[in-house]
Amino acid sequence: MASSYRVYYSFPFHLLLFLSSLLSSSADLSFNFYANSCPLAEFLVRNTVRSATSSDPTIPGKLLRLLFHDCFVQGCDASVLIQGNSTERSDPGNASLGGFSVIERAKNAIEILCPATVSCADIVALAARDAVEAAGGPVVEIPTGRRDGNISMAANVRPNIIDTDFSLGQMIDAFSSKGLSIQDLVVLSGAHTIGASHCNAFDGRFKRDTKGNFELIDASLDNTYAETLMNKCSSSEESSSLTVSNDPETSSTFDNQYYRNLETHKGLFQTDSALMEDDRTRKMVEELASDGESFFQRWTESFVKLSMVGVKVGENGDIRRSCSSVN
Incomplete structure (x- = not known):
């Protein structure tokens, strides 16, 4: 806190x-x-x-x-x-x-x-x-x-x-239309260090087999983390109401853990994972993951914008x- x-x-x-x-x-x-x-x-x-x-x-x-x-x-x-x-x-x-x-x-x-x-x-x-x-x-x-x-x-x-399955290019276009830069996109995505999301916001990363069980289809997601998500969101009847923390490590604390999660392939949304997979944003993610003070400084700038x-x-x-x- x-x-x-x-x-x-x-x-x-x-x-x-x-x-x-x-x-x-x-x-x-x-x-x-x-x-x-x-x-x-x-x-x-x-x-x-x-x-x-x-x-x-x-x-x-x-x-x-x-x-x-x-x-x-x-x-x-x-x-x-x-x-x-x-x-x-x-x-x-x-x-x-x-x-x-x-x-x-x-x-x-x-x-x-x-x-x-x-x-x-x-x-x-x-x-x-x-x-x-x-x-x-x-x-x-x-x-x-x-x-x-x-x-x-x-x-x-x-x-x-922005939908949670947007590509990086789509996100860049959306932010640019609001006068926000690629750096603003990466920094403001750090908002996902707190909060929670409904299972149906990221269930496109999985598919259900004939028995109704989830199977991972997104190779960019850590297998152990994916297993945790699938277990939490296993009930199809409640997938629209069940929620999962955006940050599996420090869900109630605003810090740079979000970026460290991305480095270990534990981004909840496809839009999160996309930041680590593209050369245009990967270096920024790595810098913010290693320097919490830098994240706070950049957050101040981007939030005002x-x-x-x-x-x-x-x-x-x-x-x-x-x-x-x-x-």
Whole structure:
């Protein structure tokens, strides 16, 4: 779990230039945006995340995944939170998302002190940031001032999210379309160091024989690890509800164990294994596996970039009073 002290990572010069260019084009986005209008905003989000995590250690992984699914579809605008028919949240690709109640609790607490001031989009980004810290990861300072989107369409989900059987080329294309690099892809894949996934998210790596038993068909997977997965996911009736830890070694701790798992062919998804099998990404995996501090530093850079994908600011968005519905 998180240590008793907080470790901050400073931004390298190239990232400062990147942030400067983004912030200059988005005058309404800045660090400590709510210093005057709602000074307790970030404190309330952090406390809500910590409280939820103390009673449910799966919360950090859920909050981190929620940000990915929000930002990759129409940008980081909290549109994934909107409930209703044909919304992003209703799409089967988002059926396994969680952490919504944590966002709502944080929003409700903030609304009491600062009504109509803090966006749900900022809360989602801050909650994901704080989830990493709660799991023992680095403390990342992110700019705030995002506005909420009021359009949420299920049809936008599938063309934008990454399926677990994507090739490396498909992943690179998806990240590139969001302004994210190959390094961002490898680093942000490290999010799989926490959290859990349903068996049907990776059962394409196996097939069932005539007796209904699993057989390994993906040669990139370690045989012993594959056997463990097959045993855990053996019930066909429950394969859509059974879950397995993304990281078989340190599932509740945000660290670089994910990359060491890849080196021993214990990546849960085909998309994980692909990073170790391709020359374009293998060296980065090996470097991150050998240096946890480097992973934290690079995570800080890539996470900030992710949290700013397609942000809405000023008149381009809204501040929703309820995160699950439009005003």
